[in-house]
Amino acid sequence: xxxxxxxxxxxxxxxxxxxxxxxxxxxxxxxxxxxxxxxxxxxxxxxxxxxxxxxxxxxxxxxxxxxxxxxxxxxxxxxxxxxxxxxxxxxxxxxxxxxxxxxxxxxxxxxxxxxxxxxxxxxxxxxxxxxxxxxxxxxxxxxxxxxxxxxxxxxxxxxxxxxxxxxxxxxxxxxxxxxxxxxxxxxxxxxxxxxxxxxxxxxxxxxxxxxxxxxxxxxxxxxxxxxxxxxxxxxxxxxxxxxxxxxxxxxxxxxxxxxxxxxxxxxxxxxxxxxxxxxxxxxxxxxxxxxxxxxxxxxxxxxxxxxxxxxxxxxxxxxxxx
Amino acid sequence: xxxxxxxxxxxxxxxxxxxxxxxxxxxxxxxxxxxxxxxxxxxxxxxxxxxxxxxxxxxxxxxxxxxxxxxxxxxxxxxxxxxxxxxxxxxxxxxxxxxxxxxxxxxxxxxxxxxxxxxxxxxxxxxxxxxxxxxxxxxxxxxxxxxxxxxxxxxxxxxxxxxxxxxxxxxxxxxxxxxxxxxxxxxxxxxxxxxxxxxxxxxxxxxxxxxxxxxxxxxxxxxxxxxxxxxxxxxxxxxxxxxxxxxxxxxxxxxxxxxxxxxxxxxxxxxxxxxxxxxxxxxxxxxxxxxxxxxxxxxxxxxxxxxxxxxxxxxxxxxxxxxxxxxxxxxxxxxxxxxxxxxxxxxxxxxxxxxxxxxxxxxxxxxxxxxxxxxxxxxxxxxxxxxxxxxxxxxxxxxxxxxxxxxxxxxxxxxxxxxxxxxxxxxxxxxxxxxxxxxxxxxxxxxxxxxxxxxxxxxxxxxxxxxxxxxxxxxxxxxxxxxxxxxxxxxxxxxxxxxxxxxxxxxxxxxxxxxxxxxxxxxxxxxxxxxxxxxxxxxxxxxxxxxxxxxxxxxxxxxxxxxxxxxxxxxxxxxxxxxxxxxxxxxxxxxxxxxxxxxxxxxxxxxxxxxxxxxxxxxxxxxxxxxxxxxxxxxx
Numbered sequence: 001x002x003x004x005x006x007x008x009x010x011x012x013x014x015x016x017x018x019x020x021x022x023x024x025x026x027x028x029x030x031x032x033x034x035x036x037x038x039x040x041x042x043x044x045x046x047x048x049x050x051x052x053x054x055x056x057x058x059x060x061x062x063x064x065x066x067x068x069x070x071x072x073x074x075x076x077x078x079x080x081x082x083x084x085x086x087x088x089x090x091x092x093x094x095x096x097x098x099x100x101x102x103x104x105x106x107x108x109x110x111x112x113x114x115x116x117x118x119x120x121x122x123x124x125x126x127x128x129x130x131x132x133x134x135x136x137x138x139x140x141x142x143x144x145x146x147x148x149x150x151x152x153x154x155x156x157x158x159x160x161x162x163x164x165x166x167x168x169x170x171x172x173x174x175x176x177x178x179x180x181x182x183x184x185x186x187x188x189x190x191x192x193x194x195x196x197x198x199x200x201x202x203x204x205x206x207x208x209x210x211x212x213x214x215x216x217x218x219x220x221x222x223x224x225x226x227x228x229x230x231x232x233x234x235x236x237x238x239x240x241x242x243x244x245x246x247x248x249x250x251x252x253x254x255x256x257x258x259x260x261x262x263x264x265x266x267x268x269x270x271x272x273x274x275x276x277x278x279x280x281x282x283x284x285x286x287x288x289x290x291x292x293x294x295x296x297x298x299x300x301x302x303x304x305x306x307x308x309x310x311x312x313x314x315x316x317x318x319x320x321x322x
Numbered sequence: 323x324x325x326x327x328x329x330x331x332x333x334x335x336x337x338x339x340x341x342x343x344x345x346x347x348x349x350x351x352x353x354x355x356x357x358x359x360x361x362x363x364x365x366x367x368x369x370x371x372x373x374x375x376x377x378x379x380x381x382x383x384x385x386x387x388x389x390x391x392x393x394x395x396x397x398x399x400x401x402x403x404x405x406x407x408x409x410x411x412x413x414x415x416x417x418x419x420x421x422x423x424x425x426x427x428x429x430x431x432x433x434x435x436x437x438x439x440x441x442x443x444x445x446x447x448x449x450x451x452x453x454x455x456x457x458x459x460x461x462x463x464x465x466x467x468x469x470x471x472x473x474x475x476x477x478x479x480x481x482x483x484x485x486x487x488x489x490x491x492x493x494x495x496x497x498x499x500x501x502x503x504x505x506x507x508x509x510x511x512x513x514x515x516x517x518x519x520x521x522x523x524x525x526x527x528x529x530x531x532x533x534x535x536x537x538x539x540x541x542x543x544x545x546x547x548x549x550x551x552x553x554x555x556x557x558x559x560x561x562x563x564x565x566x567x568x569x570x571x572x573x574x575x576x577x578x579x580x581x582x583x584x585x586x587x588x589x590x591x592x593x594x595x596x597x598x599x600x601x602x603x604x605x606x607x608x609x610x611x612x613x614x615x616x617x618x619x620x621x622x623x624x625x626x627x628x629x630x631x632x633x634x635x636x637x638x639x640x641x642x643x644x645x646x647x648x649x650x651x652x653x654x655x656x657x658x659x660x661x662x663x664x665x666x667x668x669x670x671x672x673x674x675x676x677x678x679x680x681x682x683x684x685x686x687x688x689x690x691x692x693x694x695x696x697x698x699x700x701x702x703x704x705x706x707x708x709x710x711x712x713x714x715x716x717x718x719x720x721x722x723x724x725x726x727x728x729x730x731x732x733x734x735x736x737x738x739x740x741x742x743x744x745x746x747x748x749x750x751x752x753x754x755x756x757x758x759x760x761x762x763x764x765x766x767x768x769x770x771x772x773x774x775x776x777x778x779x780x781x782x783x784x785x786x787x788x789x790x791x792x793x794x795x796x797x798x799x800x801x802x803x804x805x806x807x808x809x810x811x812x813x814x815x816x817x818x819x820x821x822x823x824x825x826x827x828x829x830x831x832x833x834x835x836x837x838x839x840x841x842x843x844x845x846x847x848x849x850x851x852x853x854x855x856x857x858x859x860x861x862x863x864x865x866x867x868x869x870x871x872x873x874x875x876x877x878x879x880x881x882x883x884x885x886x887x888x889x890x891x892x893x894x895x896x897x898x899x900x901x902x903x904x905x906x907x908x909x910x911x912x913x914x915x916x917x918x919x920x921x922x923x924x925x926x927x928x929x930x931x932x933x934x935x936x937x938x939x940x941x942x943x944x945x946x947x948x949x950x951x952x953x954x955x956x957x958x
Contacts, residue, residue, distance in 0.1 A: 099756075136725040159550045161550065161552075203810065220930050226803060226811055228810070258823075260756075
């Protein structure tokens with residue numbers, strides 16, 4: 001009887017010894033942590049450009065945004081040329097600041113809503129409206145009117161949250177290296193449309209559709225302001241959008257990019273749409289009284305092959321809606 | 323239905339309602355958002371909140387009159403609030419039940435025996451009342467009737483509550499002496515102030531703060547109902563430590579906090595000890611099974627001489643008596659009643675300590691020359707003295723703040739400011755959003771008075787007085803990139819939300835590279851020698867080639883060549899001309915006349931640790947003596 005008990009106990013003890021040993025073996029790490037501990041795997045950003053729509057540009061003169069958007073898309077071949085049935089469409093708005101729409105520091109909510117409706121009308125499966133704003137994200141989307149307008153039009157509004165960011169490296173890039181990119185809303189997207197107001201910017205002279213991609217970056221992205229022209233041109237290289245739209249119906253001509261007063265706005269009655277971001281922004285800086293050659297980031301982006309500052313060479317469709 | 327089941331349903335209902343109010347305190351119109359939910363109702367019900375606020379500030383703001391209703395009802399039925407309504411009490415009751423459920427009757431009777439430490443709560447009550455009425459005599463002299471009446475009520479309550487008996491004359495003498503010294507001193511003393519310190523341990527502010535700033539951020543991080551991004555509160559550990567200690571001590575003594583600490587319970591006990599209806603035995607002699615003592619939440623000893631002030635009306639005794647010998651009636655208990663275990667001396671000591679505490683804490687000069695410029699208060703905050711008379715430290719403002727810029731002040735801000743709201747520009751999602759007034763509208767005691775957007779922004783009828791300033795931004799030129807490191811930046815200027823901007827720039831040229839010599843040129847290309855350049859490093863658009871007093875912008879560069887753009891006044895330098903490279907810097911300056919102290923610049927500053935531009939409380943609107951600029955002087 002004693003022997004049996006002993007064997008039983010010895011067996012249990014042996015199991016314990018084996019279990020502890022196995023756990024130690026399994027958990028053992030002979031190397032120690034590497035230098036790049038805690039880094040998630042990087043993502044790649046596909047091109048969202050639609051084949052056959054290259055070098056399209058339309059400049060619509062109008063003081064009304066919604067008819068201008070319709071006319072502009074018509075001039076580019078219709079929304080159907082860019083968005084098709086079953087597509088997931090991401091609209092990257094500029095919701096940087098928690099200011100009301102009338103102050104023009106953020107994408108116009110009516111314009112956002114109309115674009116959402118048009119995408120859904122041609123059969124888009126899902127439309128996501130997103131940005132990683134500068135001010136408090138929830139306040140930005142609510143106060144700018146973009147959140148309520150986009151939701152009412154049937155879009156999903158995605159705010160930045162820690163899980164949405166993944167490290168990204170721009171191939172051949174100098175600044176965007178292993179940097180947090182707001183990849184969450186872009187995952188599985190078929191189309192990406194940029195929609196930004198035309199704004200004065202003291203450091204870079206102008207903020208339009210290329211600068212708008214800044215809102216896809218996370219982390220302490222403001223360090224890039226040391227080389228603002230370099231980062232804007234890299235943002236242009238990073239994103240190959242399906243379409244970009246610059247809203248210069250009213251231009252934030254002073255005190256940008258925040259504005260804050262109606263007196264900072266100037267009516268310029270222009271909506272610019274195109275597939276060449278450099279060309280669209282080159283038209284847009286004209287609304288601020290600048291020539292493309294004066295704006296360093298346009299030159300750098302053109303040099304890098306993102307597009308052309310000589311927008312007339314694209315034979316833009318010009319429409320006056322009166 | 324059993325009466326204790328009814329009580330448990332009531333406790334569960336009010337606890338759930340309380341937690342619901344914590345969850346919905348998010349700005350928004352959806353059902354689970356703020357809309358019109360009365361999220362301050364529990365704070366308002368707490369009579370100590372109202373009483374101390376009335377004593378210290380002289381007014382009973384908005385819904386704080388609910389506390390009077392609770393006091394009145396307590397006069398009729400005793401501490402119903404503790405046993406049936408208080409959400410913190412419900413938590414204690416539950417944890418206490420967990421700890422006692424498997425204990426034998428003998429041990430439970432032992433744990434529920436009256437303990438001398440139960441008088442600590444009366445001491446604390448006296449202390450907090452004292453601190454809130456420290457300068458009441460001065461206010462009385464100023465004719466503040468409401469506060470004076472409340473003071474008389476509080477004093478009378480505390481003094482009458484102390485045990486009657488021998489030495490009445492000596493007692494009256496002692497009281498008279500204390501009062502005389504107090505009146506004389508508060509009229510003469512240079513260090514005024516009467517502060518609402520009660521919020522440190524007042525149960526409803528304590529539980530509100532703990533749920534809002536500790537529990538909710540923990541459980542909401544994955545759920546993202548209350549906030550879209552994870553929320554941080556500095557010093558949450560200390561708040562949690564108090565909360566967890568209060569909860570876990572129930573395992574040692576049921577309703578530990580209620581029995582030994584709760585100053586609101588003490589107040590309700592004093593008011594309700596002669597309640598019209600009360601718990602009591604029907605017969606003086608019963609079977610003495612002690613099952614009532616074993617079940618008594620408040621350690622009120624129902625089997626013996628009952629202590630009505632300790633009875634929290636849980637009615638466990640009534641429910642559990644095998645002889646059905648306990649009742650809730652208009653008669654005193656047949657077993658006799660005992661006054662609360664109060665020593666007159668201790669209560670007077672508490673009161674006296676309370677009275678001297680604000681003046682003692684004021685000695686560090688917090689309201690005068692020792693004021694702390696890091697104490698940036700939310701927009702609409704009253705001047706610091708008035709603020710400390712009203713702030714309950716409940717954390718509602720910090721809960722509702724959409725950016726999380728509002729934070730509980732830690733111990734470094736002093737005991738008087740502990741857990742009051744202070745702006746921390748780096749921990750939230752932004753600075754104080756210019757078009758938000760949420761905190762001023764949820765503040766239950768108007769320490770942050772309600773303001774309109776027009777008042778905050780200085781629009782409309784407020785145009786003449788200008789916007790509400792929380793402080794002013796100051797540049798730290800030793801940390802600022804364009805000031806100290808020859809790097810362009812001006813993120814602060816870009817993000818300044820004021821129009822015209824409160825941050826402006828002046829252009830400066832700094833030579834960053836010398837010793838270059840001009841070579842041959844062709845068009846806009848210029849060959850240079852003397853030094854090898856790092857290809858493309860000067861092509862960012864911020865660097866310029868200098869030749870004498872003239873400059874041309876560098877748009878491309880190789881190791882020995884530069885691509886330039888230039889105006890008409892640039893003359894291509896002849897070969898052999900000495901050249902240098904300069905960086906064009908826009909250096910930021912703050913205009914304190916425009917700066918509102920919102921802190922958005924500080925939040926965005928790329929110097930990620932200690933920022934190169936920081937807000938401090940100088941020039942805040944709420945303290946005229948801290949203003950910075952002379953009116954009507956200077957070019958602005």
